[in-house]
Structure formats: C-alpha cells, structure tokens
Amino acid sequence: MIVVHGRDGTRREVDVSSQKSLMLQLRPLKVGIVGLCGGNAMCGTCHVKVRADQFDVLEPADEYEEMISHGTLTSLDLQKSRRFYEEVLGLEVIQVSTVSMLARKGTDHVYVIVETGEPSTMAMFDHNGIDVATREAVDEAHAVLTGNKSQYGLGRITKPLDQHGAYSFYFADCDGNWWEIVHARPRGYASLYDDPARDLTGRTDIDPDVFEHTGSDEYTETLRSQDA
Secondary structure: OEEEEOOOOOEEEEOOOOOOOHHHHHHHHOOOOOOOOOOOOOOOOOOOOOOHHHHHHOOOOOOOOOOOOEEEEEEOOHHHHHHHHHHOOOOEEEEEEOOEEEEEOOOOOEEEEEEOOOOOOOOHHHOEEEEOOOHHHHHHHHHHHHHOHHHHOOOOEOOOEEEOOEEEEEEEOOOOOEEEEEEOOOOHHHHHHHOHHHOOOOOOOOOOOOOOOOOOHHHHHHHHHHHO
16 A cells, blocks of 8 residues: 555555556556656656665766756746646756746756746757657657647647657647657667767768658668668
8 A cells, every 4th residue: 555645735545556557556546647658767757756864775976077958948837837847748847936947857958948928939840859668658648648738738749650760749838849759769869879870970972862860770771781
C-alpha cells in the first residue's frame, strides 16, 4: 500500500502491485500523473525526490563543464504555461521572477520562459524536441495531447509520421511554441556525433535532390558505401 497526496490536498491509500509499474497503476486514478513516455523513463513526467539522509547512496556529480545551458521561450500567461508544462509535458518547473520561470526535462539544459503577453513567432521547424523510448510512446503522447487539446489551449497537432530517420509528430502549445515528440535512437541527435559518416562538413558530393536528413540511416549507409 502507498499513500497518494493530490494537488488539491486530498490523501488516498492505494493498494499497488510490485509486479507492475507504479506510474501505470496511478495514472488511471487521475492524480496528476500523465506518463507521456509510457513508463520508459524518458520524458520526466514522473519525478523521484531523494531524502537528504539518503544522498550518500547517489553517485558524485560530475565536475563543471562548458555546455549549451539554456534556451528561451515566450509565454502569454506564465501560470497557464506552467500548468501545461508540468501536467502534460512533465517538465520540472521553478518560478524565478514575477515574469519568468525555468523548465527542464531529463538533462541540465534549461529553458527560460518569459511572460511577454504576446504569442510566440516560432515556426514549426524552429521547434523543441522531446525524445521518447518507443514508437508506441509517440502514439500515446499524440493521443494524450489530442484528447487534451481544448483543455490546454493547444494549437495545431500534426499526425505521427516516419520522417528524417525518426517517428514523430509536431504540435504548437498554448503560447505558440512548437514541439516535436520523437522516437529515433538512444541519446537522440547527440548519438550522431559518434558516427563520422554523419558529419558532412566539407563534402561536395551531396546530391540535394536525394539527401533528406543526416538522421536518415539509409542515406548514411549510401555515403558509407561511397567512401568504402
């Protein structure tokens, strides 16, 4: 048995099975758990907080490294945006001023969200990407977003497609910011750095009528065979 504390202050005792994901057992109870990735530990919708007296069981943090640390998104209404980010996308959000908040998911890369009162001018191909573990998780995310489109004031939601070496769809959030829910490969696009054939720097033999995207495994194999 576990104790579930709701956002409205309610307290419930729930019998659960040790043979099934806790997320899958709690989501039907409508207690605020979305599980966007379908329980594959990819989306960050469900969070685990470690007590201070248990910190010594965690691995030491890495030393500081230079990195791309953040991007910026705009918001029409900070609290409405926060509700969507937390309840649907499962982002970890903190408010850092009266007109701004920070959001992150799965990594230390942070978005700074600033309330401007104006809709975003972001176009679909200027989107932000959220990786999930399976094709089924993409379909499930699409169903969740479509089913909650009116409730959260979402814009256009495209259909899931196989594209640029991945399976994904795009949608516009309540502020006009575009997102892609995508299943491609472990570590997302970062994994492409591990394969020299993905880097087209300096190449003059690329046919633009054939080339689609460096994420395409089929096209990369074509380049690899040419270089052999």
